[in-house]
Amino acid sequence: MKTIDPSLRDKTKRLTQALRDGGVRVTRQREVLLRILAEAEDHPDATELHRRARAVDDSVSLATVYRTLSVLEREGVVQRHSFESGAARFEVADPAHHDHIVDLDSGEIIEFRNDRIEELQRQIAAEMGYEIIHHRMELYCKKRA
Amino acid sequence: MKTIDPSLRDKTKRLTQALRDGGVRVTRQREVLLRILAEAEDHPDATELHRRARAVDDSVSLATVYRTLSVLEREGVVQRHSFESGAARFEVADPAHHDHIVDLDSGEIIEFRNDRIEELQRQIAAEMGYEIIHHRMELYCKKRA
DNA sequence: TTGTGTGCAAATCTTTTGCAGGTTG
DNA sequence: CAACCTGCAAAAGATTTGCACACAA
Numbered sequence: 001m002k003t004i005d006p007s008l009r010d011k012t013k014r015l016t017q018a019l020r021d022g023g024v025r026v027t028r029q030r031e032v033l034l035r036i037l038a039e040a041e042d043h044p045d046a047t048e049l050h051r052r053a054r055a056v057d058d059s060v061s062l063a064t065v066y067r068t069l070s071v072l073e074r075e076g077v078v079q080r081h082s083f084e085s086g087a088a089r090f091e092v093a094d095p096a097h098h099d100h101i102v103d104l105d106s107g108e109i110i111e112f113r114n115d116r117i118e119e120l121q122r123q124i125a126a127e128m129g130y131e132i133i134h135h136r137m138e139l140y141c142k143k144r145a
Numbered sequence: 146m147k148t149i150d151p152s153l154r155d156k157t158k159r160l161t162q163a164l165r166d167g168g169v170r171v172t173r174q175r176e177v178l179l180r181i182l183a184e185a186e187d188h189p190d191a192t193e194l195h196r197r198a199r200a201v202d203d204s205v206s207l208a209t210v211y212r213t214l215s216v217l218e219r220e221g222v223v224q225r226h227s228f229e230s231g232a233a234r235f236e237v238a239d240p241a242h243h244d245h246i247v248d249l250d251s252g253e254i255i256e257f258r259n260d261r262i263e264e265l266q267r268q269i270a271a272e273m274g275y276e277i278i279h280h281r282m283e284l285y286c287k288k289r290a
Numbered sequence: 291t292t293g294t295g296t297g298c299a300a301a302t303c304t305t306t307t308g309c310a311g312g313t314t315g
Numbered sequence: 316c317a318a319c320c321t322g323c324a325a326a327a328g329a330t331t332t333g334c335a336c337a338c339a340a
Contacts, residue, residue: 024294025293025294025295025338025339025340026339027294027295027296027338027339028338028339029295029296030295045329046329046330047329059296059297060296060297061296061297061298062297062330063296063297063298063299063330063331063332064295064296064297066329066330066331067295067296067331067332068295070331082227082229082230084227084281085227086328086329087328087329087330088329088330101269101270101273101275103275104278110273112269112273114265114269116265117262117265117266120259120261120262120265121262121282121284124246124257124259124284125246125284125286126289128246128255128257129288129289130246130248130284130286130287130288130289131286131287131288131289132284132285132286133249133285133286133287134285135282135283135284135285136229136281136282136283136285137266137280137281137282137283138280138281138282139266139269139270139275139277139280140277140278140279140280140281141270141275141276141277141278142275142276142278143274143275143276144271144274144275144276169319170313170314170315170318170319170320171314172313172314172319172320172321173313174320174321175320190304191304191305192304204321204322205321205322206321206322206323207305207322208305208306208307208321208322208323208324209320209321209322211304211305211306212306212307212320212321213320215306231303231304232303232304232305233304233305291340292338292339292340293338293339293340294337294338294339294340295336295337295338295339296335296336296337296338297334297335297336297337298333298334298335299332299333299334300331300332300333300334301330301331301332301333302329302330302331302332303328303329303330303331304327304328304329304330305326305327305328305329306325306326306327306328307324307325307326307327308323308324308325308326309322309323309324309325310321310322310323311320311321311322312319312320312321312322313318313319313320313321314317314318314319314320315316315317315318315319
């Protein structure tokens with residue numbers, strides 16, 4: 001049987017509150033999606049989120065999934081990733097930015113963070129007269145023999 | 146009037162040769178596309194390349210542009226970039242890898258390279274048991290006030 | 291109540307593909 | 316000549332949108 005993870009409940013609550021604070025209505029469909037996003041440990045795309053959402057409430061439409069994801073992105077609750085191929089994938093926004101390693105064989109996505117690189121990036125942009133609004137770095141890798 | 150840039154002719158020739166070496170036929174349409182890619186100083190998408198190609202030879206179809214770009218990518222002649230939104234953009238493959246700064250206001254794309262970051266990336270991947278096959282790094286920026 | 295949100299289906303946009311005919315090597 | 320390419324149009328995949336109805340605040 002499945003135990004309820006209390007930290008998961010908190011996480012969902014925090015996301016819900018972020019929406020209310022943004023003056024956005026928290027509908028039944030959005031609650032479902034927030035919960036699913038909160039408990040996701042991978043980087044699902046819209047279709048996959050739709051599949052998971054319907055398992056909880058089969059009235060959720062794919063259009064709503066897309067519309068909700070746009071709202072959540074605008075509210076800073078989720079992050080959209082466009083990897084090299086296929087549909088966009090989503091994850092709950094991490095207050096501490098991180099980058100991704102994509103395992104080319106398994107498709108698995110691994111998160112990492114390196115402050116040295118972050119700092120170098122800022123330096124490079126600054127030297128060219130720019131300020132970084134956001135950035136992405138993806139390492140497409142294979143396991144070493 | 147327009148002068149013919151000799152280095153441009155050489156560049157086109159080099160690309161054409163790369164195709165022949167790969168056992169790929171160099172058709173009229175492919176020649177046109179290679180020349181357009183060689184003289185491009187920006188990062189055009191397939192539709193834009195199609196527009197430019199038709200200005201030279203209006204029989205070139207969009208399907209051929211896409212098919213040719215796939216061949217050129219496979220032959221290592223061009224690189225495909227999927228930036229955050231919109232269609233894929235292409236540029237002649239740079240033997241020395243580089244990354245991109247995307248100016249969020251103008252849409253302009255600026256290239257840069259930093260060996261220190263490249264090295265750190267390799268280290269990070271190695272620590273996690275991975276070998277980098279290829280990677281991408283994009284800094285989405287605004288000009289500093 | 292009232293402005294938002296939703297489901298459905300159709301539209302859009304990008305990219306791919308089947309097929310019949312054309313061209314390169 | 317044979318294998319490879321091309322144009323055209325249709326298909327496919329992802330995402331957006333118009334509309335009439337439903338619902339959160």
